[in-house]
Amino acid sequence: MDRTGLRAVPAEVLAAGNVLALPDGDDSAEVTAVAVENDDFGVPALVIATVAGGRRISIATGSMVYVEPADAEIGVSAVAADHGSPEALVAQIAQAHADSGVVQEIAARLARGINLKAGSNLQDLQQLALTLFIDEGDTAAALTIADLLAELPFDGNFGRWKWIEGGLAIAAYLTRHDEERSARYSAAIRAADDAETDPLRAKTAAMYRQRQLNEPNVYDPEILRASAAGSIDVERDWRILRIGVLLYLRAHGGSETLNREVLERRIAAELAAVASLNAQLAGA
Missing domain, CATH: 2.30.30.30 (SH3 type barrels.)
Structure with missing residues (x-):
């Protein structure tokens, strides 16, 4: 045809x-x-x-x-999006997850136009990839969105980079059985590590980074408090933040205290915990 x-x-x-x-x-x-x-x-x-x-x-x-x-507007204006554009990809994914309020909310914001230099748009894309992965179990769509972020180079702006970094961490995990591809994402996530050209500042930054890797904030007190209080939705939100940290640590290659094998077990445990909390919220 x-x-x-x-x-x-x-x-x-x-x-x-x-x-x-x-x-x-x-x-x-x-x-x-x-x-x-x-x-x-x-x-x-x-x-x-x-x-x-x-x-x-x-x-x-x-x-x-x-x-x-489509003859009529689909979900978040897929018709208006250019073929193959980020807006079109988001719109198609939103159509496939019409029952997800979170996906629809993020997609509606992105439908206004995606500027890959805008921190708010990068944050929305990272959150969309994370939602598709953790809550929807749609790893293919999550990787498609994460790849939009993974293609962006480090430009010295750490405010934007943290969202790109998050996308790279998701992509590295989702492609973990393809060692070569996953390694490319992991290499890209370390691009900011060597950004500092002043030797003294670079040394100080490396020491600080290693301390963060060895003693990461994985929100233990917040999760314990929420669990003790029976605040399922709050505990879920903190656990998702923890998953983001663990994904980053894994993509970065682990640390002196948390190797990749340990991180993979912890990620699997957190994904199971969030799935259980989601089920409880759905049944409430």
Whole structure:
């Protein structure tokens, strides 16, 4: 079929309701369901789109597919977004997570336009990636958003860098079974470590950084207080902050007190704890 006027999107953001150009090139069909299958290492490998009539279309993750533009506004104005733009990616992901109030809230802010030099936009992208990963379990979409941040270089602005750093940490964890790719994210997260050119300041910064790595703030008092008080939502929020710290430590290569193996166990434990808290909140 003629693809003029179709929107190119990553396979990972396909959602039910999209009208997908079929691989035979002669037709299109509405997507009725989407699933992601991992490879033997746990890395998202295939997107399986079921279309009207029951046909299953297998698409490699990272591939671009073509969908027909919607006639009406989708969720957060996907129609207005340029093909393949960050706004379009966010809009498609928001459409796939229509039941998530947090995803919709963040996506609505980003729909106004994404400026990758604006700290507030970078924060929203990092929070969106974290939400997709932790609360929605959508690792493919989380990695797609994290990659928007991971492509940005360190420019000396630490206010912006902390959000980019967060995206790199998420990406490094989600690609942990692909050692070469994960290592690239980890190398990028250390870009700011060598930014200081003055020898004395560089030495002082290195000492301070090592102390932070060895004695990180993982919000133990805050979590204990919230747990003791039965404040499930507050405890959940502190644990998510803890996950962010652990992801950063892991991506940075661990420290003298916390090696990568220990960090991976702690991350898994925190993800399970947050899932349990989410279930309690859902049942409340």
